[in-house]
Amino acid sequence: MRANAGAAPRIAAWNLNDLIEWDRRIRDKAAEFGLDCYPQEFELCDHNGMLGYMAYSGMPSHYPHWSYGKSYEKLKTLYDHGVSGLPYEMVINSNPAIAYLMRDNSLLLQVLTIAHVYGHNDFFKNNFTFKSTRAELTIEAFKAAAMRVRRYVEDPSIGVDRVERILDAAHALSWQCRRNLAIKKLTPLEQMARAEDSAQGQPDPFQKIHARKQIEAPDFHKVPLEPDEDLLLFIRDHNPFLADWEKDLLTIVDQEAKYFISMMETKIMNEGWASYWHKKILESLELEQGLHLEFIVNHNQVVRPIPGQINPYHLGLKIWEDIYRRFTNPTAEEIKRDGPPVKSGTEKIFEVREVERDASFIRRYLTEDLMREMDIFEYEARGEELVVSKVADEEGWREVKATLIKNVGTNSIPVLKVEDADFGQNRTLYVKHYHDGRDLQIEYAEKSLNYLQRLWGREVMLETALDGKRSLLCCNDRGFSVRALK
Amino acid sequence: MSSGDTIFREYRISDAERSDRSAGDRLRHRQKVRESIRENIADIIAEESIIGKDKDRVIKVPLRGIKEYRFVYGDNAPGASQGDGDSRPGQVVGKTGKDRPGQGDEQAGDRPGIDYYETDVTLEELIEIMFEDLELPNLERRALREIQSDYSSRRKGYRKVGIRIRLDKRRTAKQRVMRMLASDKRIDAVARALEESKADRELDTDVEGALDEIALEEGRLDEEALAPSTGAAFQRVHRRFPFHQNDLRYKHVEIDTKEESNAAVICIMDTSGSMDTMKKYLARSFFFLLYQFISTRYRNVEIVFIAHHTEASEVTEEEFFHKGESGGTFISSGYAKALEIIAARYHPSLWNLYAFHCSDGDNFDSDNPAALKDAEELAGICNLFGYGEIKPLGSRYYESSMLNVFRQIQAPNFHTVLIERKEDIWPSFRAFLAKDRVKEA
Numbered sequence: 014m015r016a017n018a019g020a021a022p023r024i025a026a027w028n029l030n031d032l033i034e035w036d037r038r039i040r041d042k043a044a045e046f047g048l049d050c051y052p053q054e055f056e057l058c059d060h061n062g063m064l065g066y067m068a069y070s071g072m073p074s075h076y077p078h079w080s081y082g083k084s085y086e087k088l089k090t091l092y093d094h095g096v097s098g099l100p101y102e103m104v105i106n107s108n109p110a111i112a113y114l115m116r117d118n119s120l121l122l123q124v125l126t127i128a129h130v131y132g133h134n135d136f137f138k139n140n141f142t143f144k145s146t147r148a149e150l151t152i153e154a155f156k157a158a159a160m161r162v163r164r165y166v167e168d169p170s171i172g173v174d175r176v177e178r179i180l181d182a183a184h185a186l187s188w189q190c191r192r193n194l195a196i197k198k199l200t201p202l203e204q205m206a207r208a209e210d211s212a213q214g215q216p217d218p219f220q221k222i223h224a225r226k227q228i229e230a231p232d233f234h235k236v237p238l239e240p241d242e243d244l245l246l247f248i249r250d251h252n253p254f255l256a257d258w259e260k261d262l263l264t265i266v267d268q269e270a271k272y273f274i275s276m277m278e279t280k281i282m283n284e285g286w287a288s289y290w291h292k293k294i295l296e297s298l299e300l301e302q303g304l305h306l307e308f309i310v311n312h313n314q315v316v317r318p319i320p321g322q323i324n325p326y327h328l329g330l331k332i333w334e335d336i337y338r339r340f341t342n343p344t345a346e347e348i349k350r351d352g353p354p355v356k357s358g359t360e361k362i363f364e365v366r367e368v369e370r371d372a373s374f375i376r377r378y379l380t381e382d383l384m385r386e387m388d389i390f391e392y393e394a395r396g397e398e399l400v401v402s403k404v405a406d407e408e409g410w411r412e413v414k415a416t417l418i419k420n421v422g423t424n425s426i427p428v429l430k431v432e433d434a435d436f437g438q439n440r441t442l443y444v445k446h447y448h449d450g451r452d453l454q455i456e457y458a459e460k461s462l463n464y465l466q467r468l469w470g471r472e473v474m475l476e477t478a479l480d481g482k483r484s485l486l487c488c489n490d491r492g493f494s495v496r497a498l499k
Numbered sequence: 500m501s502s503g504d505t506i507f508r509e510y511r512i513s514d515a516e517r518s519d520r521s522a523g524d525r526l527r528h529r530q531k532v533r534e535s536i537r538e539n540i541a542d543i544i545a546e547e548s549i550i551g552k553d554k555d556r557v558i559k560v561p562l563r564g565i566k567e568y569r570f571v572y573g574d575n576a577p578g579a580s581q582g583d584g585d586s587r588p589g590q591v592v593g594k595t596g597k598d599r600p601g602q603g604d605e606q607a608g609d610r611p612g613i614d615y616y617e618t619d620v621t622l623e624e625l626i627e628i629m630f631e632d633l634e635l636p637n638l639e640r641r642a643l644r645e646i647q648s649d650y651s652s653r654r655k656g657y658r659k660v661g662i663r664i665r666l667d668k669r670r671t672a673k674q675r676v677m678r679m680l681a682s683d684k685r686i687d688a689v690a691r692a693l694e695e696s697k698a699d700r701e702l703d704t705d706v707e708g709a710l711d712e713i714a715l716e717e718g719r720l721d722e723e724a725l726a727p728s729t730g731a732a733f734q735r736v737h738r739r740f741p742f743h744q745n746d747l748r749y750k751h752v753e754i755d756t757k758e759e760s761n762a763a764v765i766c767i768m769d770t771s772g773s774m775d776t777m778k779k780y781l782a783r784s785f786f787f788l789l790y791q792f793i794s795t796r797y798r799n800v801e802i803v804f805i806a807h808h809t810e811a812s813e814v815t816e817e818e819f820f821h822k823g824e825s826g827g828t829f830i831s832s833g834y835a836k837a838l839e840i841i842a843a844r845y846h847p848s849l850w851n852l853y854a855f856h857c858s859d860g861d862n863f864d865s866d867n868p869a870a871l872k873d874a875e876e877l878a879g880i881c882n883l884f885g886y887g888e889i890k891p892l893g894s895r896y897y898e899s900s901m902l903n904v905f906r907q908i909q910a911p912n913f914h915t916v917l918i919e920r921k922e923d924i925w926p927s928f929r930a931f932l933a934k935d936r937v938k939e940a
Contacts, residue, residue: 029507029509032507033505033507036505036507040505052505052506053505053506054505054506054507054508055505055506055507055508056507056508057507057508057509057510058510059510061519065519065520065521068521068524069520069521077523077524077527078524078527079524079527079528079530079531079565080524080528080567081521081524082521082523082524082525082526082527082528082529083524083528083531083565083567085521085524085525086525086528109506116510173527184567184569185567185568185569185570186569186570188569188570189570318581319581320581320582320583321580321581321582321592321593322580322581323579323580323581324581327581328581387581388581388582388583388584388585388586389579389580389581389582390579390580390581390582390586391577391578391579392577392578392579392580392592392593393575393577393578394574394575397594398591398593398594399578399591399592399593399594400589400590400591400592401582401586401587401588401589401590401591401592402577402588403588404582404586404587404588413579416577416578416579417579419576420578420579425572426569426570426571427570427571427572429570446570450576451572451573451575451576452572452573452575452576453570453571453572453573454571454572454573454574455573457568457569457570457571458570460566460568461568461569461570464568
């Protein structure tokens with residue numbers, strides 16, 4: 014939750030005991046509602062501390078890199094000039110969950126924030142995307158990585174320039190990794206077994222009377238056997254010229270990216286869920302009138318629709334409330350369309366919070382009616398301008414929804430996979446962009462490809478499509494070039 | 500909730516103050532920004548906006564070097580967002596590039612398309628970075644023509660050599676006494692001499708006499724010349740212990756000089772009809788750089804603007820850059836005016852002179868010999884004299900050029916540059932100053 018830009022500083026008329034007391038009441042309510050949380054820790058901080066945590070993604074310790082300095086300066090400039098406010102809170106997925114509270118906030122805001130934090134906490138603990146993040150090790154893992162990077166920086170035989178050379182490149186490629194971490198990645202041996210199975214095909218009960226099938230032996234020498242999405246890890250494992258510390262840096266960056274992939278994948282659900290529960294909890298706390306009014310004002314400010322944007326708090330909350338309503342109190346029309354509900358609303362939302370992520374959440378639960386109510390539209394660039402191309406009417410809503418889904422979570426990141434590590438028997442890295450109608454931004458692609466070449470150490474090629482034509486972007490010692498493919 | 504109690508960590512001001520965790524990364528980032536500015540300095544200089552601004556002005560500098568690139572989708576990727584209730588197809592909702600509607604909250608990778616970044620630097624900082632890059636450490640000291648504008652003297656110790664006017668008689672006498680004491684054979688004489696030296700009045704004449712003696716020994720004075728006036732001294736010479744050159748002590752005086760370094764930048768520009776706005780702008784950028792650079796090297800910099808067509812006149816800065824004139828071109832008129840102003844106000848022995856002339860080279864042929872002569876003369880008295888020919892791209896093929904004419908000038912501190920577009924300004928400027936370095940080396 015983020016404060017309005019330029020919000021007037023409030024006088025904090027509370028002490029720590031008040032917070033402890035309110036926290037106890039909130040926890041009791043949360044337990045009553047069935048939320049299942051990690052132990053929670055709150056840390057009070059001032060605006061500088063908050064800016065610091067924001068710059069380092071909330072981590073109490075994080076390895077150094079100039080980009081975090083840049084991000085801090087940017088945040089601070091925006092804050093100082095009143096362009097954007099500070100978040101009321103920041104919570105990280107760890108066990109115990111750690112949240113930062115702004116000490117200058119009013120009592121009501123603290124209460125609201127604490128309730129909101131428990132919503133996130135429950136989500137972190139129970140949603141399937143976070144299962145792979147190993148919350149109990151989060152803090153230690155980041156700390157250990159920070160110490161290792163610092164050691165490389167201080168090592169006279171390595172130094173900051175060489176560390177940055179790797180980190181800059183690794184950061185550019187860090188999101189090029191597997192998105193759904195709940196799906197297990199096959200080991201090369203398992204991939205081999207699978208290739209063998211699929212080469213043999215289905216057993217044929219009539220093989221005696223059928224002509225003998227030609228079995229084409231799979232090429233086990235190909236690297237990788239199956240296209241590999243984990244670019245950094247692939248380079249780490251297949252570039253023999255990397256030093257151990259360089260491999261370690263790639264691992265660190267990859268691990269961090271995978272930690273944040275879960276957050277990215279569930280932004281709308283997560284914020285909606287936390288907003289849903291802070292609303293429910295605060296309503297049940299029987300606040301006195303003054304506090305209640307302040308709560309309504311702040312709540313509405315957080316979850317209001319922002320024309321021209323998608324406010325994840327708003328969209329998320331709307332969908333959660335809609336699911337609950339449809340399973341508790343469906344309209345006759347909905348019963349006709351979907352059948353009578355088989356679960357209670359509460360059961361349903363707890364199930365959804367466990368098994369969905371943003372893309373599936375929107376696909377399955379954002380209804381046509383809701384889209385129309387929220388006036389969600391699709392826009393595209395025409396010349397210099399962005400123009401509304403489709404709105405959520407009868408013929409357009411499916412496409413608008415598809416576009417929305419394409420822009421949530423990791424769907425907004427192009428999918429790149431390593432196809433061949435020895436293209437043309439020349440140790441050229443051949444990477445394919447899985448084109449879905451959206452072209453790559455060519456300047457960014459060129460620069461990122463340069464980074465890829467830096468890490469790979471040899472020529473790299475990227476197959477993609479530009480303006481509907483299959484193209485090959487090459488990057489080698491002679492520079493960058495674009496070729497058309499047949 | 501089953502698990503243990505929630506932990507609240509109180510805000511402690513000492514922790515907050517200690518934990519400026521981003522300080523190191525911010526510093527590193529600032530270094531990157533500086534590096535990036537340095538790499539792109541030519542482009543930044545070429546931006547119109549910086550020319551002619553005062554030093555405290557903050558300039559927005561787009562940074563190319565420190566963008567964080569990733570693979571992102573380009574402009575043909577449609578987006579979805581929320582409207583205010585009655586969105587219609589065809590409605591314009593924003594502009595491509597900057598404020599693209601997208602996800603509300605910023606999160607890493609959420610909407611990675613835009614990483615437009617610029618930073619604020621003051622002009623002074625920028626100039627510092629600019630000239631830091633020039634790396635001309637020798638230029639400053641050698642090129643200075645220093646004038647002692649101000650000096651004061653103060654006494655500092657004593658020396659064995661010096662001019663007579665600073666002779667310290669008391670110390671000289673003491674030295675003699677000490678030498679006498681040191682010599683065993685003349686002990687009685689020492690006693691007597693001490694008696695004598697107590698009488699100050701006598702001492703003075705004594706010393707004078709002694710000095711004459713020394714001069715005599717060195718053969719600088721004739722015995723005859725001394726004889727009439729110092730006959731008495733001659734009589735006493737055998738019972739006296741004479742001063743020796745080693746006895747002489749002089750007061751030592753040190754002079755504190757304050758070196759005032761003056762420089763005058765003489766900007767000469769062709770304002771004839773053929774100089775259009777673009778050419779003037781290029782000229783102006785060049786003059787601006789020159790002025791800023793000279794300012795960092797000298798304490799007192801004066802700037803003279805001379806505009807010429809067929810006649811030259813000294814003008815104000817405002818007129819120089821903005822007043823359009825017309826007519827033909829006699830380059831020599833501008834040089835003659837410069838020489839005239841130098842003769843009147845900036846004597847070359849007191850001033851470091853930097854002259855630069857910008858023109859499109861469209862001179863009347865008949866004026867070329869005169870221009871050549873005056874240019875040689877200017878090169879003779881200036882630290883550096885340059886001629887910049889401004890030919891916006893392509894035009895040099897059909898317009899006449901002075902570059903060929905000036906090729907005859909042999910002076911090592913004369914330099915010509917060709918400026919075709921704004922990207923050329925910085926490289927030509929560097930080349931121009933490099934000339935100075937060659938000359939001084």
